Amino acid sequence: MSKLPPELKGQGLPEPDGEVTVEEITPEKLAEMQAQQMAKMKAAAELAKANAGKFDLSKNARYLHYSLSGLPEPYESLDTNRLTLAHFCIQSLYILKDQRLFHVLKGKEVRDRMIKWIYNLKVTQVLDGSDGGEPTTVEGFVGGTFLGNAFKDVFQSPFSAAPNASDTPTSVHLAMTYCALLTLLTLGDDLSHVDAHRIMLGVKSLQNLDREKDGILFGSFKSHGEGSESDMRFCYCALTIERVLWKLLHPQQPWNGMDSTYVDKGALLEFVKRSKCYDGGIALLPDQESHGGSYFTGLATLELMGSVDEVFKDRAEPIDWGVMRQIGGMQGRRGKVEDTCYSYWVGGGLNILDGGENLYLDKEPLHKYILKCQHPMYGGFGKAEGAPPDVLHTFYSLGYLSLSGFAGEGAEGGCGDIDVTLGCSKEAGDWIRDVDKTYEVQVKEKELRELQALKAAST
Numbered sequence: 362m363s364k365l366p367p368e369l370k371g372q373g374l375p376e377p378d379g380e381v382t383v384e385e386i387t388p389e390k391l392a393e394m395q396a397q398q399m400a401k402m403k404a405a406a407e408l409a410k411a412n413a414g415k416f417d418l419s420k421n422a423r424y425l426h427y428s429l430s431g432l433p434e435p436y437e438s439l440d441t442n443r444l445t446l447a448h449f450c451i452q453s454l455y456i457l458k459d460q461r462l463f464h465v466l467k468g469k470e471v472r473d474r475m476i477k478w479i480y481n482l483k484v485t486q487v488l489d490g491s492d493g494g495e496p497t498t499v500e501g502f503v504g505g506t507f508l509g510n511a512f513k514d515v516f517q518s519p520f521s522a523a524p525n526a527s528d529t530p531t532s533v534h535l536a537m538t539y540c541a542l543l544t545l546l547t548l549g550d551d552l553s554h555v556d557a558h559r560i561m562l563g564v565k566s567l568q569n570l571d572r573e574k575d576g577i578l579f580g581s582f583k584s585h586g587e588g589s590e591s592d593m594r595f596c597y598c599a600l601t602i603e604r605v606l607w608k609l610l611h612p613q614q615p616w617n618g619m620d621s622t623y624v625d626k627g628a629l630l631e632f633v634k635r636s637k638c639y640d641g642g643i644a645l646l647p648d649q650e651s652h653g654g655s656y657f658t659g660l661a662t663l664e665l666m667g668s669v670d671e672v673f674k675d676r677a678e679p680i681d682w683g684v685m686r687q688i689g690g691m692q693g694r695r696g697k698v699e700d701t702c703y704s705y706w707v708g709g710g711l712n713i714l715d716g717g718e719n720l721y722l723d724k725e726p727l728h729k730y731i732l733k734c735q736h737p738m739y740g741g742f743g744k745a746e747g748a749p750p751d752v753l754h755t756f757y758s759l760g761y762l763s764l765s766g767f768a769g770e771g772a773e774g775g776c777g778d779i780d781v782t783l784g785c786s787k788e789a790g791d792w793i794r795d796v797d798k799t800y801e802v803q804v805k806e807k808e809l810r811e812l813q814a815l816k817a818a819s820t
Contacts, residue, residue: 408737416732416762416771420740421755422459425450428741428752443505444482448540449756451475455547455786456759456777465811472548479541480554481512486532486586488566499563500556501533502541532586533563539598542605546789551800557609561623564599570625577647580625580632592645593636596629597658600665601783605793615796618666626666633659634672641678651682653693653706660710661782669714676714683711684721690730691722700744701734701754704761709781712764717781724765731758732769760784 429450439446454462462468482505488497538560545552567583569575569591582599583589603624607616619626635647636659642651643659660679663669673679686692686707690699693706704727711721733746734754741750742758763776780790792803 405738414729414732414770416767416769417735417737417740418457418771420738421735421742421759422454422457422461422740424736424740424750425453425457425459425752425755426461441504441507442537444479444502444537444540444544445504446752447475447479448544449752451544451547452779452785453752453756453759456763456779458774458777465808466815476545476548476550477512477514479545479548482506482537482541483555484531484533485559486563497562497566498559499533499566500559501535501538501563503531503534504537504540533560534585535564535567535582535595535598535602536584538563539602542602543783543785543789546605546792547786549804551804552606552609555606557606561603561606561610564602565623567595567599568625568628570628577635578632580628580630581646593633593643593655593658593662594645596632597662599624600629600662604665604783608793608796613796616794618668629662630666630668630671633662633668637672641673641680641682643679650694653686653691653703653710656683657706657710657713660713661784664713664782680711680714680721683707683714687722687727689726690734691727698745699730701731701742701761702744702757704731705757705764708761709764712781717764719765722765724767728762728765728767728769731762734758 429447432446436446451462460467462471479502482502483500484503485498485500488499542552542555564582567586567589569578569581569583572579575581575591578591581591581593582595583591584595584598604616607614621627632647633643636644636649636655638644638651640651643655644651645655656679660669663672670676685695686703688699690701691703691707692699693703708719708722708727712719715721730746731742734742734744734748735758736743736750739750741752742755743750744754748754759776760779760781762772763779764781766775768775778787779785780787780793783790783793788803788807792798792800
């Protein structure tokens with residue numbers, strides 16, 4: 362005998378396991394539901410008011426772990442950029458000193474799963490030599506699992522780059538390779554499963570070096586090989602990738618920011634010079650408007666080449682441009698409203714210019730603005746007060762709180778330190794910059810410190 366109510370029979374619906382009742386939504390019931398919803402909204406508003414200005418570490422960490430396990434529908438269009446989203450979450454959790462992920466023992470299983478996933482986004486590509494050269498095999502990363510490749514375990518030997526070059530229907534991507542390398546290091550990987558030379562050949566292939574054909578883009582980088590845009594962002598990614606891989610390519614040799622083995626530094630420097638603006642800022646491309654994002658990526662690129670003072674004879678010019686972007690929070694361009702991500706883009710650029718002293722911004726109102734953008738119920742940070750949280754603005758909000766030494770209510774122990782120029786955990790940055798320190802030594806030092814802390818806590 363059917364258990365479906367009469368009004369639902371004959372509509373192709375499956376039979377339910379138990380009794381089914383259809384409740385009529387009466388005006389009284391509707392009013393009750395609306396009252397409940399209003400009560401929830403009022404409670405959320407009261408909570409926001411009570412927590413205004415307080416840093417909520419546990420909610421922020423919970424939001425980031427939730428985002429790592431599954432993202433809501435609005436992120437669907439970013440399926441090919443999952444690696445960037447993971448980078449934002451993992452670097453943010455490092456800033457929060459999250460022990461669920463970064464505890465030397467308890468977090469190992471989760472970290473290993475993430476490392477395996479990232480390595481399965483590694484691809485190889487054969488460049489056909491159409492520019493007159495020999496066919497070349499390059500390596501790098503893509504942003505998501507949209508290729509449908511079979512999963513391979515990086516910790517099982519032998520591990521080969523996934524998939525075969527001839528089966529890869531896409532090119533390596535500079536931004537995804539940047540995110541992959543820095544996230545792997547932050548998670549505790551030693552990059553032993555990447556081919557540094559092949560990755561840099563891929564980077565080299567993406568630089569625009571045909572002066573007649575490329576025009577104003579000469580010296581800049583494409584993000585990837587097919588129909589790509591070119592601008593300052595990818596110049597920064599390219600040079601950071603080389604900085605990360607330098608000690609693997611040139612063991613025991615100090616970093617040489619003007620080495621042109623893979624990247625034509627002269628052409629790159631020329632592009633940055635042409636992107637410098639009359640007002641002291643830096644644009645994404647020559648003849649465009651100064652912008653907070655290109656301000657940071659341009660200055661970081663110059664810093665990595667050791668060429669800040671060659672482009673800006675007087676550092677007061679870019680310093681003035683950055684300082685003038687503060688309203689309370691930071692704006693990205695003249696005449697625009699505040700946005701939390703520019704706290705890092707502009708604040709990080711000024712941090713590079715003053716050698717990490719953080720001399721020029723009024724930190725107290727900027728901290729207050731960032732904390733106003735923290736979601737009171739779910740954690741995470743939005744771009745503006747009242748905006749929903751997202752992982753990009755969460756990372757750049759936390760990034761500025763870290764570089765500016767925030768230790769206010771809720772973060773009395775301070776934030777985890779970051780390497781501002783590279784955009785990653787300070788531990789990863791220290792390994793990248795220290796010519797003599799092997800990765801194995803750094804890991805053992807960290808494990809010893811944490812085991813000593815565990816022993817002290819247990820006694």
